[in-house]
Amino acid sequence: MKDLKNKVAVVTGAGSGIGRALASALAAKGCRLALSDVNEAGLAETAAACGGAEVRTYRLDVSDRDAIYAHADQVAxxxxxxxxxxxxxxxxxxxTVREMTDEDFKWVMDIDFWGVAHGSRAFLPHLIASGDGHVVNISSVFGLIGVPKQSAYNAAKFAVRGFTESLRQEMKLENQPVSVxxxxxxxxxxxxxxxxxxxxxxxGDAQRKGFxxxxxxxxxxxxxxxxxxxxKDESRILVGPDAWGIDAINRLLGSAYQPLVERFSRKNLYV
Ligand SMILES: NC(=O)c1ccc[n+]([C@@H]2O[C@H](COP(=O)([O-])OP(=O)(O)OC[C@H]3O[C@@H](n4cnc5c(N)ncnc54)[C@H](O)[C@@H]3O)[C@@H](O)[C@H]2O)c1
Known part of the structure; x- marks a missing residue:
């Protein structure tokens, strides 16, 4: 998808952070935008920052499977x-794995993995019908390496990576007009x-300061x-010098990256 002009783009979690910045960047490229979030105030601020682009906003909780499917039909x-x-x-x-509650584990998986999986599957028929579609799933560097105290997030983000890489290959093998x-x-x-x-x-304060x-x-x-x-239709998009560094360490060391992460975590995460 080299030319984004007049393309209809859906962004979930658009009320803050990367989602908000993506909305502005896509607006500047001429996209028509369907922006969603659970945070409606944040969403309104994002829409206002999209400088005259065609924008519709939707309240969507991505942990709600049926709501995602209804949203896909509504946007289309x-x-x-x-x-x-x-x-x-x-x-x-x-x-930690020992301390994490089942409720918190499920909260992360429902949003970070199932939100992405349902979002991909619900929109796929519409993307195929468009004749020029692209699915972009946000994993993390924590979808490349395991980190202490991040087991739930690691599980979700590794799952997003596996799901997404599989989907890309399927779309190519089936000659579907959808990239991933x-x-x-x-x-x-x-x-x-x-x-x-x-x-x-x-x-919490120390963790946030560390971040x-x-x-x-x-x-x-x-x-x-x-x-x-x-x-550029990249299958894997690494964002930031730290992502490139972590990817390189992972490739060079294989599973031997783990003692390095342990040493880093002892100083920075076990505080
Ligand atoms: N910030 C980082 O360092 C970083 C690193 C790697 C990956 N990521 C990923 O990037 C993505 C965006 O995160 P961000 O850093 O911009 O964070 P953020 O907190 O600034 O934005 C996340 C947005 O998602 C929304 N959201 C949360 N739960 C939701 C739900 N159930 N349904 C719909 N929307 C919901 C929030 O309201 C918020 O607007 C996430 O998937 C995150 O895991 C972030």
Whole structure:
């Protein structure tokens, strides 16, 4: 999808962070936008920042499977077609495997994995019908390596990667007019740490400060990289120098990356 002009683009979680920046970047490229979030105030701010582009906003909870399917049909009816779906909405949890509650584990999986899987499947018939479609699923560098206290997030983001890579190959093998990209951002300066849930013995303030120190890429830069990756039809879009570094370490060391992460985590995560 080299030319984004007049393409209908769907962005979930568009009320903040990467989703908001993607909405502005796509508006600047001439896309018509279907933006959704559970945060309606944030969504209205995003719509206002889209500078005159055609924008419709929808309240959508991506953990609600039936609502996603209804949303896909609604967007197709409202715009007459759907070309690009970015399954971006996500949440974070910092808790050890032993301490994490079932409820928090399910919360992360429902939004970060099932939200993406249902979002992909619900929109697929519309993307195929458009004759020029693209699915973009937001994983993370935590979909490339495992990290202590991130088991739920790791599970969701590894699952997104596997699901997305499989879907890309299926679309090619079936000669469908739909491409698929999986996005792996490093640390991006957004609200994700502020809305994260914490295990009961976690020091939330220290975790958030640590995140702020490590998050080196702005949402606008992340959006620019993602949009370029879509236009170049990249299967894997790495966002930020830290994402490139983590990907390289993973390739070079294989599973031997783990002692490095342990050493880093002892200093930075077990605080
Ligand atoms: N910020 C980072 O460092 C980073 C790194 C890697 C991956 N990511 C991923 O990027 C995506 C965007 O996150 P962000 O950093 O912009 O965070 P953010 O918190 O700034 O934005 C996330 C948005 O998702 C929305 N959301 C949360 N639950 C939802 C639900 N059930 N239904 C619909 N919307 C919901 C929130 O209201 C919010 O507007 C997420 O999938 C996240 O996992 C972020």
């Amino acid at each position: 009816a409202d715009f007459g077609k759907v070309n690009l779906v970015i399954n971006n909405a996500g949440v974070a949890l910092s808790a 990209s999986c996005v792996h951002p490093g640390g991006i300066r957004t609200n994700i740490a502020n809305s994260a849930r914490m295990g009961k013995s976690e020091n 702020d120190k490590l998050a080196m890429t702005t949402p606008d830069k992340a959006a620019e990289i993602i949009v370029k990756g879509i236009q």
